[in-house]
Amino acid sequence: MQMKRFNKFGIILILALSACSPKHDLQKLDAYFENGLSRYNRQLTEVIVADIFTPPVASRIYAYPNIAAYEGIRFLDSTKVSFVGQLNGLDTLPLPDNDKNYYYPLVSMVAFMNVGEALVYDLERVDQVEKEILQEARELGIDKEIYDNSITYGENLAEAILGWAAKDGYLRRTALPRYSVTDDPGRWRPTPPDYMEAIEPHWNTIRPFVLDSANQFDPGMPTTFDSSEGSRFYQEAMEVYETVKQLDTVEIEIAKFWDCNPNISTTKGHVMYFQQQISPGGHWMHIAAQVLEEQKADPVLAAETMSMVGIAVADAFISCWDQKYRSQLTRPETFINEYIDPDWMPILQTPAFPEHTSGHSVASNAAATVLTHLFGKNYAFVDATEVPYGLPVRSFSSFHQASQEAAISRLYGGIHYRPAIELGITQGQQIGQHIITKIRLQEK
Template identity: 30%
Template sequence: MSPYRTRPATVALGAAVLLAASVAAPGAAAADRSTTALTWYDATAETVAAAGAPTQITNSRTWAIGWLAAARATRSVPAGVDRGPFQEAALAAAVHRALVTLVPSRTEQLDATYEKTLDAVPDGPAERRGVAAGEREANLLVAARQGDGLDPGSVNAPYPVRPAAPGVWQPTPPAYAPAAQYGNRLAEPFVLTAGDQFRLGPPPALDSARYAADLAEVRAYGGADSTARSAHQTETATFWLGSSLTLYTEPLRVALSRAQQGPAGQARLVALFHVALVDTQIATSDSKYAYERWRPVTAIRTGALDPDPDWTPLHATPAHPDHPSGHNTYSGAAETVLSALVGPRTAPFDLTSPTAPGVTRTYTTWRQLSEENVEARVLSGIHTRSADEAGLTLGKEVARYVLRHAGRLLAPARDAAASSR
């Protein structure tokens, strides 16, 4: 089955219903209200880039908490107050409170942005109640996620490497670093019932034709000295080498800036994207460490199929098992959320990469990003195509599940202090 299968009608319908209440009519008011979401999107990106955690999933968690709090706070507008000022204040207050709590070293910069945001919101009960709602939802969500296992220490919990054997993951050259991200599979998801809810089936058997084809492709196209790989293919591998969180920050911002939605819909888009990506990364590590499949460099150097002890991949192999590709679980989930909530196509947008300075690529669909990710990890010599395609499947399954359960996820917290006067 193609990894690019059409999203189920239930997901499309659910996404349409989910956003219907927040779609704003075109015009100056809608354009003005979008500024608040973009301001705090940029503030979140800058905060994570400047002082974020060393683990990607921890930074995804920061995004998810701040924007999920904002989505909850903006969802229900109290009677008797103006919707626009309330939602602007609620969004800003939620993201600000979450960020200063989770990344306190950036408090000064965040406070300055917050002050400017509120200066632009009309004073009055709508602003006051919006601020109270945003702060309340952020406080409750931060408290609820305490001890969720997504801190850097828990994410990189020690992993006991099994003795070397055919197919079994081993630390890879040149660093032979300890296994990373093992603890992800033990963390608490936002929406999934458990990390193994969508566990993939096993990778191709070592004596299968598919495995032989996978390994031959990586050997030919992913080697450091490959003569089969074209210059454009090398550029593709290098372009998608970096952090998926970093590489998808601009595409999500493009979607946010072009979506015809008010603050509630914009907060919902960012929240669902990052919640889906946290849960996808948890599910990714579950499958990786359930199967412990060795990486191509180990298979090619020490395996039974024409071993070559000197073979070296174009790019250094990350320190965790092959099946599935984490870059592709990320891209599969991202593609699914963006396609469901803003449509599969968009006007052309340019994208750059920190690992390919001077290179700019242009895209018109979210699927193109996924397609390039599949190719890139093979061309880098660090994943088999089977692992890449399995990654797309897993990311899409998790994202669909998150979208189907978005109503429950986005419900504002209810407690004794839930009403603000």
């Protein structure tokens, strides 16, 4: 009888002691991981900018980590389904063990960071961010078993996502021939001031995420090159020339706000230096992040949004680059200097790739179409993306308005003819709508 009383007392004592020990404090953890994905994308952007990735490559870097983040967080909502079977080549991903407990915001973060780290040059910077977040999670008192389970599952997800990414043709493209410059007056050739060689001439060989092929939404060829003054092409070039000469203050601000050239070169005397900026895709990823923070979106919606926008932007660049190197059209700066005014300069530095279609028009409208689907037609927002790069905020009444402004900014900047802008808008909208139609992340 005494032994029984002792055992009962011992059990009570153990329960009391365990009640006093540190707990898995979900409230503190949830508060710490609130807006986590927006924060991770901003930190990834800092690395992308510093590493000077081109716009197409940057779009790929945003897409894969955000897909991994979604796959790591979706289990918080039992109605959400995987991208498996919906994205090209993504046939399987590891699932959580039903006999183990996880903290899915941590799973999501680890998956995002591990994938992101593998896609950039500055691996140490991404690794350091992850270590700091893990340290904070431990200090907040996360249960060790749950912590270990979450880390392992996040790493397994990342490994599987990276295995899928490795088969998209990214590495293979480097073995393909370089772009060949010819004497054809209508064909693109390097432009001032640094005459860079053509960027990513084989980007259309990258596996799309949702598109059936790189040319699924081909917008059609540009106006036929013709240097005679009465030709339609000459008139399109004249429009660029006259537009830049007559820009007002607001139009100049618009051109500079949407410049998003990752690496602008400036020459002073005999010295050339470079100024790094966010990419066009990065700009729209930041718009999405801002909206999610304004909405105080739950982590599942945040991951769904960032992954869908990332996919839209990535497929937009694959589609756009397919047409760029199909038409290989000369830029306005080259044509105007040769046939209209040898001293004319655009407002923006001409990017180092063919003209048709406008990458900003395609990517912006693909992203805006997805965001409109998620948040509505008349979602007004203030875009502060360019503040870190020395530019003021701009306000928009809708995602559509912002994407239209991004598109026309290329005419104001003097780097695109109007058809590349207008056809690029349609191309982007078709891509965005296709992605919305094809991907279903909600259980029927």
